[in-house]
Each structure stands twice: as C-alpha cells, then as structure tokens.
Amino acid sequence: MSEGWNPVGLRTLFLKEVRRFTKVWLQTVLSPLVTTSLYFLVFGVALGSRLREVDGVRYIEFVVPGLMMLAMINNAFLNTSSSLFQSKINGTIVDLLVSPLGAWEIVAAYTAAAMLRATVVGALVWCVAAAFAGPMMSSLGWTILFGAAVSACFAMLGLLAAIFATKFDHLAVFPNFVLTPLTFLGGVFYSVDMLPEPWQTLSRLNPILYLVNGLRHGLLGVSDVSPWWGALAMTALLSALAAVSVTVVARGTRLRD
Amino acid sequence: MTARALELRGVTKRFDGLTAVDHVDLDVGEGEIFALLGPNGAGKTTLIHCVTGLAVPTSGTLRVFGHDVVREFRTTRRLVGLVPQEIGFDPFFTPHESLMIQMGLMGVPPDARKADALLSTFALASHRDAPTRQLSGGMKRRLLVAKALVHDPKLLFLDEPTAGVDVELRKELWKEVRRLREQGTTIILTTHYLEEAEELADRIAIIHRGRLVVVEGRDELLARHDHARLEDIFVRLIRSAEAG
Numbered sequence: 001m002s003e004g005w006n007p008v009g010l011r012t013l014f015l016k017e018v019r020r021f022t023k024v025w026l027q028t029v030l031s032p033l034v035t036t037s038l039y040f041l042v043f044g045v046a047l048g049s050r051l052r053e054v055d056g057v058r059y060i061e062f063v064v065p066g067l068m069m070l071a072m073i074n075n076a077f078l079n080t081s082s083s084l085f086q087s088k089i090n091g092t093i094v095d096l097l098v099s100p101l102g103a104w105e106i107v108a109a110y111t112a113a114a115m116l117r118a119t120v121v122g123a124l125v126w127c128v129a130a131a132f133a134g135p136m137m138s139s140l141g142w143t144i145l146f147g148a149a150v151s152a153c154f155a156m157l158g159l160l161a162a163i164f165a166t167k168f169d170h171l172a173v174f175p176n177f178v179l180t181p182l183t184f185l186g187g188v189f190y191s192v193d194m195l196p197e198p199w200q201t202l203s204r205l206n207p208i209l210y211l212v213n214g215l216r217h218g219l220l221g222v223s224d225v226s227p228w229w230g231a232l233a234m235t236a237l238l239s240a241l242a243a244v245s246v247t248v249v250a251r252g253t254r255l256r257d
Numbered sequence: 258m259t260a261r262a263l264e265l266r267g268v269t270k271r272f273d274g275l276t277a278v279d280h281v282d283l284d285v286g287e288g289e290i291f292a293l294l295g296p297n298g299a300g301k302t303t304l305i306h307c308v309t310g311l312a313v314p315t316s317g318t319l320r321v322f323g324h325d326v327v328r329e330f331r332t333t334r335r336l337v338g339l340v341p342q343e344i345g346f347d348p349f350f351t352p353h354e355s356l357m358i359q360m361g362l363m364g365v366p367p368d369a370r371k372a373d374a375l376l377s378t379f380a381l382a383s384h385r386d387a388p389t390r391q392l393s394g395g396m397k398r399r400l401l402v403a404k405a406l407v408h409d410p411k412l413l414f415l416d417e418p419t420a421g422v423d424v425e426l427r428k429e430l431w432k433e434v435r436r437l438r439e440q441g442t443t444i445i446l447t448t449h450y451l452e453e454a455e456e457l458a459d460r461i462a463i464i465h466r467g468r469l470v471v472v473e474g475r476d477e478l479l480a481r482h483d484h485a486r487l488e489d490i491f492v493r494l495i496r497s498a499e500a501g
Contacts (some may be wrong), residue, residue, distance in 0.1 A: 003331045003332060004331065004333075006331065006364045008361050008364050008365065008366055009361060009362045009363065009364050012358060012360075012361025012362050012367065013360065013361075013362060015361075016350075016358050016361075019350075020349050020351070023349055059387055084484075087347070090345050090346065090347065090348070091341070091343050091344070091345020091346075092345045092346065092347045093345075094311060094339070094341050094343075094345055095345075095358075095359055095362060095404065096341050096362065097310055097311050098309050098310050098311065098334060098337070099359075099362040099364075100330065100331035100334040100335050100363065101330075101362065102331070103480050146402065238398055239450050246269060251313075252313050256306075256310065256311055256312055257270075257272070257306055257311060257312035257313070
C-alpha cells in the first residue's frame with residue numbers, strides 16, 4: 001500500500017465544509033450581505049452624497065473595495081475558525097484526526113471551502129454595490145488575485161485561531177481586537193493621503209491597507225499604494241501562513257494529545 | 258500467535274509531569290479479540306490514542322500489520338478503526354450523511370448503499386435522515402460504531418463501547434463484534450464490564466498506572482487463578498501492582 005495522498009479525503013473534507021456553510025446560508029451568506037448593504041446606505045448614499053470625490057472617484061465607489069474586502073476577510077476567517085473550533089468542542093475532530101489525511105490536505109480543504117464562502121459573499125457584495133453605484137471592474141486579474149489571496153490568508157488565520165483557542169472567548173479576540181481595528185484603519189472608508197503625519201506613515205505599516213488598495217486598484221484603477229507592493233505583502237503573508245498552518249497541523253499542536 | 262496486527266515496543270506517553278503510558282511492549286495477533294482492562298486513568302485510552310493518531314507517543318515504536326504508525330500514518334489509519342469513548346456528533350449532518358463523509362475522509366469513495374447497509378446493521382435505518390441531535394444516546398453510540406466500520410478496518414479499537422448502553426444493545430454490539438472477528442477483523446476493546454471481557458476475549462491485558470501488569474490468554478489467566486472470576490483476579494492483580 002503506497003502512502004501517496006488522499007484525494008478522496010481532501011475532496012470530501014472540502015465538500016463537507018461547503019455543505020456546512022450552505023446549510024445555514026441565512027447566517028453565512030445572507031447576513032453579511034444585509035450588513036454590507038447597510039454600510040452602503042449609510043456611508044455611500046447618505047453621507048457619500050455630501051463628501052467630495054476621493055482619489056478622483058465618487059465616495060460611494062471609493063468604499064466598495066474596502067467593504068468587499070471587509071466582508072471577504074470576515075467570512076473567510078469565520079468559516080474556518082467556527083467549523084474547526086466546533087468540531088473540537090463537539091468531539092467530531094476525532095473523525096478527522098483518525099483519517100489518513102495529511103496536514104497539507106486538511107489545511108487545503110478548510111482553506112478552499114472558506115475561500116469559496118468568501119468569494120460568494122464578495123461577489124454578492126459587488127452585485128449590491130453595482131445596484132447602488134453601477135458596475136465597476138478595472139482589472140479582473142488584480143481583483144481575482146487580491147480576492148483569492150486575501151481569502152486564503154484569513155482562512156488560514158481562522159484555522160490557527162481555532163487550533164489555539166480553548167474557549168469561545170479566544171475566538172473573538174482576533175476579529176474584535178486585531179482585525180476590526182486594522183480594517184477600519186486600513187483605508188476602507190478614507191484615503192490614507194487624507195491623514196496627517198504621523199498617522200499616514202503609521203497607516204502604511206498596516207497590512208490591511210495594501211490588501212484594500214490592491215482590490216481598489218482591481219475594481220477602480222486607483223490606489224494609495226502600488227498594487228505590486230500589495231502583491232508582494234500578500235505573497236509573503238500567504239507563504240508564511242501556509243507554512244505555519246501546515247506545521248502546526250502536522251505537529252498536532254492543540255489537536256492531538 | 259498468528260501474524261501481528263499490533264506490535265508495540267517501549268511505548269511511552271508523557272503529559273506535563275505525568276507518565277500516562279510507561280514503556281509498554283505488546284503484541285496482538287491477527288484475528289484476536291483482545292481485552293485491555295484497567296482502572297480509570299490507567300492509560301488504556303491514551304495507549305489506544307497513540308495507535309490511532311489521536312495522541313503523539315513520546316517514545317517507542319508502534320506498528321500495525323508491520324507498518325509504522327508515525328512514518329506510514331496513511332497506511333495504518335486505513336487499516337485501523339476507532340470507536341471513541343466520548344460520544345461526538347456533528348449537528349449539521351444526518352446519520353447517513355455522517356457515514357458518507359466518514360467514508361470519504363477515510364479515502365473510500367462514498368457509497369450510499371454501503372451507508373444504508375451499516376445503518377440497517379446498527380438499527381438506525383429509521384433515523385437515516387434525521388438530525389443527529391435527535392438520536393438517543395444509544396443510537397449515537399451505534400452511529401459511532403458504524404462510522405468506525407465504513408472503511409472495513411482490519412484492526413478495530415472499541416474504547417468502552419458499552420458505557421451507558423442498555424443490556425439489549427450491549428448484547429447486539431457483542432454479537433456484531435463476534436461477527437466481525439469471524440470475518441477476520443482484529444478487535445481490541447476496553448470495558449469496565451469484566452464479565453463481558455471474560456466471555457469475549459481470547460487474550461487479556463491489565464494495565465495500571467501506564468504499565469502492563471499482565472498479558473495472558475484468557476483461559477490460561479483463569480486457570481492460573483484457580484478459575485476465579487475475572488473481576489476477582491483483576492482486583493487481586495491491581496492491589497498486588499499497587500503494593501509492589
């Protein structure tokens with residue numbers, strides 16, 4: 001019997017994770033859509049009409065990439081973190097740990113399912129944005145690249161959060177105390193050029209800024225920073241997270257006794 | 258003894274300051290029903306977890322049908338089935354879906370007919386598409402056994418499969434265990450119902466504080482103790498181990 005790999009297991013775990021979020025689509029797909037629509041109404045329609053153009057585009061258009069990114073980041077993170085943590089709590093993690101799935105297969109299946117959820121939510125947000133501000137797409141390639149890479153990064157962060165969390169409180173630490181502040185300070189609702197020093201320089205240390213601006217470049221063709229810097233930051237982040245996730249799962253840290 | 262289904266050499270598992278399994282050497286032959294007995298916290302479950310991949314052994318070698326459980330984990334996990342002590346269930350899926358998913362995870366293409374056959378075997382067919390959370394404790398326990406069998410394991414671990422299970426179901430389960438053994442499956446079980454171990458097992462091991470106190474054929478063990486009840490022999494050996 002060859003060690004090989006487990007393509008059937010990989011596919012099954014991916015499909016299981018997809019079915020898990022589609023079974024509760026009201027919570028996983030529709031709910032973020034409602035939240036984002038409210039953002040559009042408040043920041044785009046109500047306040048946006050009173051604001052001048054930002055970076056040469058209407059404010060309602062300017063906020064679209066950031067809101068898309070916000071929804072995709074949250075959904076990618078939540079999909080992996082809630083699923084893996086629940087399976088630790090309800091004991092079904094045993095089913096996974098006794099299976100002949102390797103660490104990279106487990107990470108790949110969870111990540112791919114979370115990317116799919118983030119992509120579905122991101123696409124729906126784009127449709128809502130198109131209804132409010134008209135369709136926007138400057139570069140499909142950059143849009144797909146940033147959308148996919150950001151989803152993958154935050155799916156793996158969610159996986160790591162679930163692995164290290166020992167109670168539900170721990171799961172909320174990262175989204176509430178790290179992700180949300182970084183996202184709101186990462187140029188979702190404003191251009192960093194509008195900030196005085198030293199906040200402008202400090203903002204450029206925020207990795208979310210590069211991701212939001214990468215997607216903004218893809219959708220609108222405008223950006224506070226070069227998309228190449230974003231691509232570089234993302235490649236580094238993606239590689240580091242993939243290496244850490246696979247190593248942690250392979251070692252069985254907080255998963256196996 | 259026939260070919261070795263399980264071969265353990267110097268297996269040790271330490272947790273922070275606690276040695277749960279202490280230099281265990283053990284061979285289990287193919288086709289045996291082997292009872293691993295011991296008081297609570299003796300190391301039975303930890304030892305099983307080391308073989309099945311739920312725990313990482315601190316030292317020692319563990320082989321399943323000649324394959325190393327660490328280096329050849331994919332091969333050994335395809336050969337091993339585990340009915341865990343704790344009842345875990347995924348509320349998102351029905352019993353039928355749970356079996357199909359487990360087949361896939363084990364690397365077997367999901368087969369709806371096989372899942373249905375397992376549900377029938379374990380009297381769960383009437384709850385095929387019911388939410389798993391609606392199953393009774395006994396039904397959930399039976400579903401765990403069915404899940405452990407989806408890939409036709411050659412070595413099956415039953416970790417206290419009858420804990421909290423009524424008499425009728427226990428009898429059904431042991432009937433299934435005998436049927437599996439007739440098909441060639443090697444079975445390693447832990448139980449606190451010693452009369453069941455006495456009736457079922459070909460060989461018996463008693464573990465205490467992580468160390469094996471005795472490993473012997475059931476008939477030999479009983480004969481050596483003047484055919485006393487296994488329960489009495491168990492108490493005597495544990496007391497002797499504590500004294501010595």
